[in-house]
Amino acid sequence: MTGDSTRxxxxxxxxxxxxxxxxxxxxxxxxxxxxxxxxxPALAWSRSDFEVTAAPFVADGRLYxxxxxxxxxxxxxxxxxxxxxxxxxxxxxxxxxEETLVVGGYGIDNYLYALxxxxxxxxxxxxxxxxxxxxxxxxxxxxxxxxFAAGRTxxxxxxxxxxxxxSCSLGGRTSHYPVSVADGLxxxxxDDGYDNQWLxxxxxxxxxxxxxxxxxxxxxxxxxxxxxxxxxxxxxxxxARTLDGEAYLTVSLGEGDLRWRAHLASDGERLLVAxxxxxxxxxxxxxxxxxxxxxxxxxxxxxxxxxxxxxxxxSHRLYGLDRHSGETHFDVDTGVRSRYACGVGDRRVYVAxxxxxxxxxxxxxxx
Numbered sequence: 001m002t003g004d005s006t007r008x009x010x011x012x013x014x015x016x017x018x019x020x021x022x023x024x025x026x027x028x029x030x031x032x033x034x035x036x037x038x039x040x041p042a043l044a045w046s047r048s049d050f051e052v053t054a055a056p057f058v059a060d061g062r063l064y065x066x067x068x069x070x071x072x073x074x075x076x077x078x079x080x081x082x083x084x085x086x087x088x089x090x091x092x093x094x095x096x097x098e099e100t101l102v103v104g105g106y107g108i109d110n111y112l113y114a115l116x117x118x119x120x121x122x123x124x125x126x127x128x129x130x131x132x133x134x135x136x137x138x139x140x141x142x143x144x145x146x147x148f149a150a151g152r153t154x155x156x157x158x159x160x161x162x163x164x165x166x167s168c169s170l171g172g173r174t175s176h177y178p179v180s181v182a183d184g185l186x187x188x189x190x191d192d193g194y195d196n197q198w199l200x201x202x203x204x205x206x207x208x209x210x211x212x213x214x215x216x217x218x219x220x221x222x223x224x225x226x227x228x229x230x231x232x233x234x235x236x237x238x239x240a241r242t243l244d245g246e247a248y249l250t251v252s253l254g255e256g257d258l259r260w261r262a263h264l265a266s267d268g269e270r271l272l273v274a275x276x277x278x279x280x281x282x283x284x285x286x287x288x289x290x291x292x293x294x295x296x297x298x299x300x301x302x303x304x305x306x307x308x309x310x311x312x313x314x315s316h317r318l319y320g321l322d323r324h325s326g327e328t329h330f331d332v333d334t335g336v337r338s339r340y341a342c343g344v345g346d347r348r349v350y351v352a353x354x355x356x357x358x359x360x361x362x363x364x365x366x367x
Contacts (some may be wrong), residue, residue: 034058034345036305037365040320040330044348044364045079052352052360055301056343057093063343063350064101065360066091071103073120076346079362083120092138095146097159102146104135112139112148114162124162129153137178140186142204147181149174154188154202166207170200175218182224185210185243189222189231199229201245211245220262225271226284232262238273238282249287253280263301265309267323272309274299279311281326291326295319300339300354312338312351318363320349334361 054066062082063074071091073082089107094115096102100123101115110133114123128135133151140147145156145165152173156165175191186202190212197218201210217234224230228240228248236258240249253275263274270281270290279299280292297315308329309321318332336353343350348364 034305036308036310036344036349037320037347037363040332041349041363041365044077044362046362047079047360048358050360051356051358052340052354053090054093055340056350056352056360058343058345058348058350059096061346063362064094065352066093066103068107071115071120076348076350076362079360085115085120085122089134092135095139095141097141097144100159102139102141102159104137104139104148104150106134106136110134110150112146112150112157114146114159126157126162126164128155136176140179140181142181145204147179147186147204149179149188154179154186154200154207156186156204156207168200168202168207168209170198171212172198177218177221180222180224180229183227183243185224187222187224187229189215189218191218195234199231199241199245201229201243213241213245215239219258219260220264223264223266225266226268230264230271232258232264232273232275234258236275251282251287254278260298263299265302265304267304270323272302272304274302274311277313279309279321279326290324293319293321293326293328297337298339301341303341303344305344310342310344310349312336312340312342314339314355318342318349318351332363335359336361 050067052065057064058076061076063076065072071085089109092104094101094103099117101117103113105111110128112126128150135150146159147156153167153169155167170190172190172192175189177189180187184204186204188200190198195216197215199215200212219234220232222231230240236253238251242248265272273280277295281290283290295313297313300312302309302311311319314337318334320330336359337355340352340354348362351361353359
């Protein structure tokens with residue numbers, strides 16, 4: 001990370017306001033309040049009988065995983081299957097609201113599903129449009145609404161009933177990045193082809209478009225953190241925009257075109273930026289780098305807990321880093337290539353292969 005930055009005269013005040021939901025893609029951006037191993041963990045169990053197609057997520061003793069044609073709830077302690085829901089195609093990780101799981105379908109599927117958390121029984125399904133209008137990223141649940149992108153549209157559906165509350169056309173295909181919801185704003189991204197991407201901000205209550213800005217070469221999710229929308233572009237530049245869409249901050253991350261998607265996460269004090277083999281923490285009060293670490297392989301999506309950052313890599317590594325200093329507390333050879341976010345909870349870290357591998361691993365500290 002070069003540290004070169006420019007900032008507009010406006011200020012980006014405010015704190016992280018994550019949605020009240022557990023799980024799903026939003027949980028990969030914000031701090032998890034989970035009990036996890038702090039020192040080098042040992043393998044607790046493993047499975048090699050299915051290929052996971054999305055990041056695993058754990059809540060209340062269950063590990064939720066997505067496969068081709070199925071959504072599974074496993075016993076987080078043993079890896080045994082609690083229940084299996086047959087799906088037409090693939091599914092997203094769940095967003096969890098009380099006793100309801102909200103899951104998006106894609107591939108040959110174009111529905112949003114609400115499932116009973118305890119049994120997996122379907123409560124309702126919502127059709128998103130044409131057969132190519134799948135839900136590629138987990139919805140965000142905020143104030144009882146499931147908000148998600150599918151096809152060319154962002155929609156809000158009431159979790160209790162499955163009734164559509166509003167929809168907003170983006171004027172082009174939604175990208176495969178998740179929507180973000182904070183401070184009454186929904187931020188989605190549109191992809192019109194090479195170097196032709198856009199951010200679209202939508203009123204979370206009415207579904208009315210607030211603003212649209214061009215973001216050429218967008219190559220990351222767009223979380224809302226500390227009163228700003230953050231993203232990385234193909235030229236290895238980190239951008240921040242105010243909630244009015246105005247450019248606020250740019251930070252150079254390196255030279256040359258970025259070949260791989262970047263990953264962003266935050267603990268409210270720092271923005272974690274994973275680009276290629278580097279993971280860096282940007283202090284959100286000073287806009288200086290707190291720490292930078294390097295890996296031997298491409299990094300996956302970091303996941304943040306109150307004290308630790310966990311990240312898997314495409315070079316078979318699982319790292320546990322101190323959230324404040326970046327110090328490496330453990331570096332485990334998993335034998336599995338992964339760019340998924342780890343599942344965390346119940347004193348375990350869960351790693352799933354993301355490159356046509358069939359491994360799902362659980363690591364615990366034995367306490």
